Amino acid sequence: MRDMLGREELITVEKALELILKHIPFKTPAEINLTIGDSYGMIISRDIFSPEDLPVFDRSTVDGFAVNSADTFGATESFPSYLSIKDEILMGEEPEFELKKGEAAKIATGGMLPEGADAVVMLEHTQQVDERMIEVVKPVAPGENVIKAGEDAKKDECILKRGRRLRPQDIGVLAGLGITDIWVYEKPRVSIISSGDEIVPADKPIRPGQVRDINSYNLSGLILNAGGIPVRRGIFSDKYEIIRDVVEESLRDSDMVVITGGSSVGTKDMTARVINDMGKPGVLFHGVSLKPGKPMIGGAVGNVPVFGLPGHPVAITVCFELFIEPVLKRLTGAVNTAIPVTRGTVKARISRNISSSSGREEHVSVAIEERGGELWAVPILGKSGLITTLIKADGMVVIPLRKLGIEAGEVVEVRLF
Amino acid sequence: MRDMLGREELITVEKALELILKHIPFKTPAEINLTIGDSYGMIISRDIFSPEDLPVFDRSTVDGFAVNSADTFGATESFPSYLSIKDEILMGEEPEFELKKGEAAKIATGGMLPEGADAVVMLEHTQQVDERMIEVVKPVAPGENVIKAGEDAKKDECILKRGRRLRPQDIGVLAGLGITDIWVYEKPRVSIISSGDEIVPADKPIRPGQVRDINSYNLSGLILNAGGIPVRRGIFSDKYEIIRDVVEESLRDSDMVVITGGSSVGTKDMTARVINDMGKPGVLFHGVSLKPGKPMIGGAVGNVPVFGLPGHPVAITVCFELFIEPVLKRLTGAVNTAIPVTRGTVKARISRNISSSSGREEHVSVAIEERGGELWAVPILGKSGLITTLIKADGMVVIPLRKLGIEAGEVVEVRLF
Numbered sequence: 059m060r061d062m063l064g065r066e067e068l069i070t071v072e073k074a075l076e077l078i079l080k081h082i083p084f085k086t087p088a089e090i091n092l093t094i095g096d097s098y099g100m101i102i103s104r105d106i107f108s109p110e111d112l113p114v115f116d117r118s119t120v121d122g123f124a125v126n127s128a129d130t131f132g133a134t135e136s137f138p139s140y141l142s143i144k145d146e147i148l149m150g151e152e153p154e155f156e157l158k159k160g161e162a163a164k165i166a167t168g169g170m171l172p173e174g175a176d177a178v179v180m181l182e183h184t185q186q187v188d189e190r191m192i193e194v195v196k197p198v199a200p201g202e203n204v205i206k207a208g209e210d211a212k213k214d215e216c217i218l219k220r221g222r223r224l225r226p227q228d229i230g231v232l233a234g235l236g237i238t239d240i241w242v243y244e245k246p247r248v249s250i251i252s253s254g255d256e257i258v259p260a261d262k263p264i265r266p267g268q269v270r271d272i273n274s275y276n277l278s279g280l281i282l283n284a285g286g287i288p289v290r291r292g293i294f295s296d297k298y299e300i301i302r303d304v305v306e307e308s309l310r311d312s313d314m315v316v317i318t319g320g321s322s323v324g325t326k327d328m329t330a331r332v333i334n335d336m337g338k339p340g341v342l343f344h345g346v347s348l349k350p351g352k353p354m355i356g357g358a359v360g361n362v363p364v365f366g367l368p369g370h371p372v373a374i375t376v377c378f379e380l381f382i383e384p385v386l387k388r389l390t391g392a393v394n395t396a397i398p399v400t401r402g403t404v405k406a407r408i409s410r411n412i413s414s415s416s417g418r419e420e421h422v423s424v425a426i427e428e429r430g431g432e433l434w435a436v437p438i439l440g441k442s443g444l445i446t447t448l449i450k451a452d453g454m455v456v457i458p459l460r461k462l463g464i465e466a467g468e469v470v471e472v473r474l475f
Numbered sequence: 476m477r478d479m480l481g482r483e484e485l486i487t488v489e490k491a492l493e494l495i496l497k498h499i500p501f502k503t504p505a506e507i508n509l510t511i512g513d514s515y516g517m518i519i520s521r522d523i524f525s526p527e528d529l530p531v532f533d534r535s536t537v538d539g540f541a542v543n544s545a546d547t548f549g550a551t552e553s554f555p556s557y558l559s560i561k562d563e564i565l566m567g568e569e570p571e572f573e574l575k576k577g578e579a580a581k582i583a584t585g586g587m588l589p590e591g592a593d594a595v596v597m598l599e600h601t602q603q604v605d606e607r608m609i610e611v612v613k614p615v616a617p618g619e620n621v622i623k624a625g626e627d628a629k630k631d632e633c634i635l636k637r638g639r640r641l642r643p644q645d646i647g648v649l650a651g652l653g654i655t656d657i658w659v660y661e662k663p664r665v666s667i668i669s670s671g672d673e674i675v676p677a678d679k680p681i682r683p684g685q686v687r688d689i690n691s692y693n694l695s696g697l698i699l700n701a702g703g704i705p706v707r708r709g710i711f712s713d714k715y716e717i718i719r720d721v722v723e724e725s726l727r728d729s730d731m732v733v734i735t736g737g738s739s740v741g742t743k744d745m746t747a748r749v750i751n752d753m754g755k756p757g758v759l760f761h762g763v764s765l766k767p768g769k770p771m772i773g774g775a776v777g778n779v780p781v782f783g784l785p786g787h788p789v790a791i792t793v794c795f796e797l798f799i800e801p802v803l804k805r806l807t808g809a810v811n812t813a814i815p816v817t818r819g820t821v822k823a824r825i826s827r828n829i830s831s832s833s834g835r836e837e838h839v840s841v842a843i844e845e846r847g848g849e850l851w852a853v854p855i856l857g858k859s860g861l862i863t864t865l866i867k868a869d870g871m872v873v874i875p876l877r878k879l880g881i882e883a884g885e886v887v888e889v890r891l892f
Contacts, residue, residue: 117860168686169684229692231788255565255567257567262653266587267567
């Protein structure tokens with residue numbers, strides 16, 4: 059079999075992705091300053107350092123009595139230590155007294171230790187003798203039940219590194235340190251160009267022979283979910299000059315360009331030619347051993363990746379996950395961690411045999427159904443142009459390159475949408 | 476061991492959740508009308524029906540020639556059928572001719588079949604004889620490579636059911652049907668009340684004894700991710716009248732109320748009392764066999780769930796996932812599907828022994844590290860008041876109720892943040 063550049067074999071998904079990632083140098087995205095309340099999910103663009111010691115004072119981690127630990131050594135139920143109650147430490151207040159030998163001060167979780175105290179005895183290890191006196195029935199070690207000033211973070215310590223995606227708890231910690239605005243990377247802009255003489259906007263009536271623009275809406279949502287900003291450029295006729303002009307315009311203010319439709323072999327196919335004519339390196343692969351998604355084009359103009367996607371809506375979803383999402387992730391400025399990229403998956407039994415050609419990776423849409431307490435993956439078959447199959451599918455099952463199919467009853471992993 | 480309502484045993488996580496879900500009746504959320512471009516991730520509030528047949532015409536699913544299938548019966552490489560080329564069908568155009576016996580018309584994927592045609596022969600199963608004539612080398616059955624009008628969706632067919640969360644491809648299909656605005660449920664509003672005399676806002680300097688408000692920022696992000704709208708009410712003193720007033724005010728315009736801090740046993744603990752005094756059913760559980768998160772309070776005032784969370788930031792994350800998220804999901808109007816709620820997980824080997832008390836469910840924060848090509852889950856130990864542990868953790872490992880611990884080297888499932 060020849061691919062569309064005339065090579066003998068279609069390129070594999072793995073090699074195609076490698077090729078495109080090799081040509082997209084890590085270009086540092088632009089920065090913006092945001093308040094932390096607007097920064098959930100953003101990628102930080104500068105290392106963040108602690109502006110102060112955290113905590114700024116010695117804090118209790120339990121409800122109990124602040125003590126000098128030496129006063130409790132050897133204390134047991136039978137031979138408790140007796141300590142006189144000096145005072146109660148109020149939350150949010152700095153204690154204005156010093157704890158002397160033989161004294162204890164009532165303290166709540168989070169309270170500040172007074173001078174002279176180095177540990178806290180938990181309430182349940184004490185007995186109130188009278189208003190002025192407690193028994194301690196268990197000893198505490200120095201520092202026990204206390205977080206020392208600076209123990210959590212030291213002033214000027216790097217607490218979050220550039221390239222980190224901010225999770226809710228990270229924003230919480232920033233608030234805890236008094237950091238209320240930060241530098242983050244701008245989200246990458248992805249231009250979506252819909253091509254095809256038969257395509258009309260979703261809000262216009264259609265005549266026989268025409269269809270409405272589905273793919274730019276599907277792609278916009280996928281781009282949003284992956285951390286990009288979709289820019290729907292509109293619908294354009296399959297003419298070389300028209301597509302070239304809108305690609306040229308898009309390249310000026312986009313971090314990525316995606317063209318849908320117009321990438322099957324035929325007289326109207328000029329996506330590849332436009333990409334090559336716009337600049338180096340141009341088209342990097344055209345045609346992948348993948349179903350659906352075989353006619354896909356991947357390339358770049360300078361630093362900007364440009365993709366040509368087949369018009370079939372299911373192929374859009376598959377090509378997005380395999381190619382566009384990993385490239386987009388690189389453009390966000392996020393630094394890779396040891397954690398593999400995961401999405402929700404579920405194990406289920408496949409409800410019927412599925413055959414696949416060896417030599418191509420096949421992605422099969424499935425619906426998840428519960429039958430007799432077990433989950434089943436029911437392949438959604440149907441002609442490749444059907445679009446309501448998109449609604450019925452809950453996820454995808456992958457049949458790898460060298461596997462010939464799946465037998466009914468086999469347990470498969472479904473990658474959920 | 477007694478729980479905080481004086482019962483002999485702490486309630487399990489499972490029973491506590493059951494109790495609270497039983498008291499939160501499914502109340503239909505308010506609806507709003509949105510354009511589809513603003514509806515990604517929203518829950519639809521009315522069944523959606525197809526306004527027309529989809530497609531509205533018979534479409535080709537391949538590049539090739541529209542034919543009358545009877546003309547190709549018996550065609551082989553050795554004995555091809557000869558058909559005369561009538562015309563070429565342009566994309567987006569309605570063919571203005573009728574195909575007669577012995578005729579074929581060139582057609583691209585998505586093109587409209589002319590009258591008289593009932594199938595399409597793929598380009599690769601034809602040979603061009605001359606400008607006016609093709610050979611067909613393989614027969615096609617009636618309807619082959621064609622999607623009939625209405626085959627994808629019939630007019631008035633229900634295509635999306637109420638309670639469905641809209642994914643990118645669902646919005647694509649709506650666009651394809653010409654549906655550009657829809658009714659969706661408003662997102663539930665969750666009031667967050669931070670209580671504690673020692674808490675100051677993130678943008679204010681702190682004095683010794685004070686700490687900044689971490690939890691309302693952490694909770695806001697968790698609520699956003701779960702499909703709710705966080706409303707940060709502010710920071711309030713641990714006084715009965717003050718907390719009662721802000722809870723009362725919050726109940727008026729919120730679908731859920733979450734109070735952080737003030738739920739450990741102590742003189743300043745009045746969250747439970749406020750919940751009971753606001754209305755029935757009041758507090759449903761107070762104290763759960765869970766670590767961290769044991770002092771948690773769950774209750775409801777009328778239809779509105781009210782939670783009291785311990786002040787410890789790691790406990791906030793655990794209690795949110797186990798209790799608040801499932802209740803919030805019910806409030807969104809989303810209808811449960813057969814698919815279990817999943818979040819990203821990863822298998823890893825635990826790097827050290829972890830012990831746990833039988834009789835409570837324990838959630839251990841871990842960092843994921845790659846060591847020698849394998850993933851390891853490294854428990855993040857440290858005193859319970861430390862907050863930078865939140866930054867270091869990549870996820871949680873659960874030690875179930877009846878398990879006493881995990882041995883170093885054991886493979887565990889890490890629920891990623």
